[in-house]
Amino acid sequence: EPEVTQTPSHQVTQMGQEVILHCVPISNHLYFYWYRQILGQKVEFLVSFYNNEISEKSEIFDDQFSVERPDGSNFTLKIRSTKLEDSAMYFCASSIQDRGGYEQYFGPGTRLTVT
Amino acid sequence: GNSVTQMEGPVTLSEEAFLTINCTYTATGYPSLFWYVQYPGEGLQLLLKATKADDKGSNKGFEATYRKETTSFHLEKGSVQVSDSAVYFCALSASSNTGKLIFGQGTTLQVKP
Helix, strand or coil, X not given: CCCCEEECCEXXXXXXXXXXXXXXXXXXXXXXXXXXXXXXXXXXXXXXXXXXXXXEECCCCCCCEEEECCCCCCEEEEECCCCHHHCEEEEEEEECCCCCCXXXXXXXCXXXXXX | CCEXXXXXXXXXEECCCCXXXXXXXECCCCCEEEEEEECCCCCEEEEEEECCCCXXXXXXXXXXECXXXXXXCCEEECCCCHHHCEEEEEEEECCCCXXXXXXXXXXXXXXXX
């Protein structure tokens, strides 16, 4: 069964450093998402991406964040200058459609620890 | 704005007990409703969904009915197993947005043999 993959599974970085989280969505999917979950809190939407553009972003997704689909298979989330409060589990998801209750398929997550 | 509220956990049950995890939502329009499950060390998996009022989603013995009059989507299972131990997330996707999911805070279920 096709699945969304994410690398690395765990990333430790120092405050102020740049990190790039990698995701490979399911190959025929067209809609891509990033979510995050701070330990003990709810899963929060960060950004949705379609047709090489951001279609929606949350208040969390400020200028420090960016997304890219560099080569038609990967989907990356970059945090330019990490802060302690960016420590969280980051989930990538993809979907074949964005409406009508279509399922989003989630990756296993990348745990980001900022020290 | 749109939001989802779940009952707080953890919920601890004995095997074969009846499970209910409450979920209520606030949304404009006609959202789609979902239950996702997260097993230890894994990503979120769709458990079931309902896309309009009075629809019942079901999968693996779990059920939830979309109740517009009470804005609820409670998850139920008649007889839980140890293998059902996981974190359960209720979520909605509003009818007018880009498909983003809004999640509840998650409920941890622990089933003891």
